[in-house]
Amino acid sequence: MSHRLGVLLLNLGGPERLEDVRPFLYNLFADPEIIRLPLPWLQKPLAWFIATMRHRRSRENYRQIGGGSPIRHITEEQANALAQQLYQTGHPAQVYIGMRYWHPFTEEAIAQIERDGVEKLVILPLYPQYSISTSGSSLRLLERLRQTGTYLAQIEHTVIPYWYQRPGYIGAMVDLIRQTLYGLPAPDRVHLLFSAHGVPRSYVDKDGDPYQEQIEICVELIVKALDCPNAHTLTYQSRVGPVEWLQPYTEDVIPELGAQGVRDLLVIPISFVSEHIETLQEIDMEYRELAHQSGIIHFHRVPALNTHPRFIQDLAAAVVEANTASSVPLNQVINLQKPVKIYPQERWQWGLTPAAEVWNGRLAMVGFMALLMEMVTGWGPLHLVGLM
Numbered sequence: 001m002s003h004r005l006g007v008l009l010l011n012l013g014g015p016e017r018l019e020d021v022r023p024f025l026y027n028l029f030a031d032p033e034i035i036r037l038p039l040p041w042l043q044k045p046l047a048w049f050i051a052t053m054r055h056r057r058s059r060e061n062y063r064q065i066g067g068g069s070p071i072r073h074i075t076e077e078q079a080n081a082l083a084q085q086l087y088q089t090g091h092p093a094q095v096y097i098g099m100r101y102w103h104p105f106t107e108e109a110i111a112q113i114e115r116d117g118v119e120k121l122v123i124l125p126l127y128p129q130y131s132i133s134t135s136g137s138s139l140r141l142l143e144r145l146r147q148t149g150t151y152l153a154q155i156e157h158t159v160i161p162y163w164y165q166r167p168g169y170i171g172a173m174v175d176l177i178r179q180t181l182y183g184l185p186a187p188d189r190v191h192l193l194f195s196a197h198g199v200p201r202s203y204v205d206k207d208g209d210p211y212q213e214q215i216e217i218c219v220e221l222i223v224k225a226l227d228c229p230n231a232h233t234l235t236y237q238s239r240v241g242p243v244e245w246l247q248p249y250t251e252d253v254i255p256e257l258g259a260q261g262v263r264d265l266l267v268i269p270i271s272f273v274s275e276h277i278e279t280l281q282e283i284d285m286e287y288r289e290l291a292h293q294s295g296i297i298h299f300h301r302v303p304a305l306n307t308h309p310r311f312i313q314d315l316a317a318a319v320v321e322a323n324t325a326s327s328v329p330l331n332q333v334i335n336l337q338k339p340v341k342i343y344p345q346e347r348w349q350w351g352l353t354p355a356a357e358v359w360n361g362r363l364a365m366v367g368f369m370a371l372l373m374e375m376v377t378g379w380g381p382l383h384l385v386g387l388m
């Protein structure tokens with residue numbers, strides 16, 4: 001029995017034009033998986049506020065990479081390559097893209113899946129490692145869409161929650177690293193710097209986010225398969241906001257390596273599978289400049305996988321395996337992450353516990369004073385701690 005198969009690729013999305021930056025940032029910060037507030041009613045005003053304060057700086061970064069994010073374009077190429085690979089291996093499927101914070105939105109993808117009459121859906125986040133803030137956020141949105149009775153409720157679905165350990169993906173990464181490394185004039189002098197996107201430390205320590213563990217195992221698998229004598233370090237980049245994120249920070253380690261005498265550095269972005277602002281601007285521009293200031297003479301970066309054939313073949317294989325194995329439903333994936341604490345604010349809403357009341361009072365006062373102060377003076381605690 002053959003079902004009409006669909007594959008839904010999940011990704012973050014990015015602004016396509018400079019005018020999109022502010023509404024994109026609003027969508028991102030309005031997501032409780034990205035900023036976790038104990039008070040649900042503060043989420044949207046705060047998102048508006050941060051988007052308003054941050055968009056100029058963020059827009060300047062997007063301007064430096066040509067006026068918008070390439071993430072949609074590249075994800076579309078990945079979707080086309082995946083559809084072609086599936087077709088050629090005898091598993092024809094329609095491939096859809098559902099972005100979390102920009103077009104094409106996940107809701108739009110589900111509407112198209114309905115129009116096409118897809119009967120079985122394989123859900124594939126384009127994040128190799130699972131984080132509450134990325135795959136978790138998208139899957140939770142889908143689960144909400146399922147529970148509210150959209151077309152998703154009527155069809156069979158299965159989730160591939162992470163795939164950081166798949167030999168095909170590891171092999172594709174090793175291919176790309178070798179290509180870049182052995183294209184350099186003195187490969188044996190090169191220090192390998194694996195740079196993963198960070199998350200707040202509390203996601204891992206308090207909420208059980210498996211992200212850090214998956215990143216660490218992934219890097220070890222790559223290093224083992226790479227089988228070369230070069231020294232390597234794992235760091236975390238792109239910190240936003242006041243709280244502590246996973247350490248060590250990329251921007252601290254680059255000067256340390258320079259001080260230790262490293263002169264040749266190869267940066268390997270590890271949590272992204274397509275080029276986007278954090279590779280093209282943060283690594284290629286900011287970290288390059290930092291490296292040169294730190295005495296590192298030769299600074300290079302391994303390109304993102306994009307449509308690397310071995311990578312696409314492995315995604316196709318993962319889809320076929322998921323489609324033939326017993327299905328992994330959305331609610332099971334989300335529950336699997338126990339004791340992950342997701343949407344704490346929903347819990348706050350239900351119970352007017354003493355703790356909630358104390359926090360309500362306390363935070364309402366402090367929060368509003370701070371917001372007012374910033375709005376009036378343009379300078380306040382949020383500003384100081386670097387969210388903007």
Ligand SMILES: C=CC1=C(C)c2cc3[nH]c(cc4nc(cc5[nH]c(cc1n2)c(C)c5CCC(=O)O)C(CCC(=O)O)=C4C)c(C)c3C=C
Binds near residue numbers: 033127200277
């Ligand atoms: C594995 C990848 C990613 C993780 C983990 C992640 C967590 C995370 N991100 C922010 C804040 C921002 N992210 C932004 C853009 C952005 N982030 C990722 C990936 C991960 N984020 C991608 C692919 C993109 C899109 C890039 C593009 O090309 O457009 C932004 C906007 C850009 C900027 O202003 O710097 C913000 C802000 C948080 C707070 C977080 C974990 C809680």
Ligand SMILES: [Fe+2]
Binds near residue numbers: 197
């Ligand atoms: Fe991010």
Ligand SMILES: [Fe+2]
Binds near residue numbers: 238278
């Ligand atoms: Fe980021």
